[in-house]
Amino acid sequence: MRKLKGIKKIRLHREGTKTLRVGLLVLVAANALVFWLLSEVSLLPFFIFLLVSAALYATMVNFFRCPIRLFNGDTKNTVVAAADGKVVVIEEVDENEYFHDRRLMISIFMSITNVHANWFPVDGYIKKVEHQNGNFHKAWLPKASTENERSSVIIETPDGQDILVRQIAGAVARRIVTYAHADDECYIDEHLGFIKFGSRVDVYLPLGSEVLVKLGQATVGNQTIVARLHP
Numbered sequence: 001m002r003k004l005k006g007i008k009k010i011r012l013h014r015e016g017t018k019t020l021r022v023g024l025l026v027l028v029a030a031n032a033l034v035f036w037l038l039s040e041v042s043l044l045p046f047f048i049f050l051l052v053s054a055a056l057y058a059t060m061v062n063f064f065r066c067p068i069r070l071f072n073g074d075t076k077n078t079v080v081a082a083a084d085g086k087v088v089v090i091e092e093v094d095e096n097e098y099f100h101d102r103r104l105m106i107s108i109f110m111s112i113t114n115v116h117a118n119w120f121p122v123d124g125y126i127k128k129v130e131h132q133n134g135n136f137h138k139a140w141l142p143k144a145s146t147e148n149e150r151s152s153v154i155i156e157t158p159d160g161q162d163i164l165v166r167q168i169a170g171a172v173a174r175r176i177v178t179y180a181h182a183d184d185e186c187y188i189d190e191h192l193g194f195i196k197f198g199s200r201v202d203v204y205l206p207l208g209s210e211v212l213v214k215l216g217q218a219t220v221g222n223q224t225i226v227a228r229l230h231p
Helices: 014-038 044-063
Strands: 078-080 085-095 101-110 117-119 124-132 150-156 162-169 176-178 191-195 199-205 225-228
Touching: 014 044, 085 199, 101 225, 124 176, 150 176, 162 176, 162 191, 199 225
Parallel strands: none
Antiparallel strands: 078 225, 085 101, 101 199, 117 191, 124 150, 150 162, 162 199, 176 191
């Protein structure tokens, strides 16, 4: 089911293009205004403001970076990390929105310093994509999985097992972008979507899946193997 894909050398994610352009214009204008107001008094406050502005813009650029990554291992029954971040949950839970049964949930929390592109964790066929409005609790809280604004993607693997990937908005993140479409095929190495400014991604796996990460472990999207599905 694997396919060859052309790789574009993307340095910054397209979701950040508008934000970075507007941010640069605002900061340039603000620095010009501060310079005009303070140039005849003292340039020290201006240089301080300039350094703070540069640090702020560098943080924004870092947030929207989009590294080129290809998974080089065998993708059969492999579940890779859907995001950069830290594993905050590994537990069996009742998933009542789609499966209505017990599932193994692995959650990855993304801080504002992480890459916020999301990858498909498995190869497969997209059965359903659903966006649900909700609250904006802090993303690491357990209730964020069921009460926050979220986007859910159901993927059927080549072996016929269903996987749920859920992008969850946080207290700061207010925009979830999902590229997945129902009835499309999907592959490891492809972007599932993007979440702006801090949040988490939950993956719901069949019970019996072999977990290969630990709580608190750092993950690299599309590189870290988080689990193996039972054949």
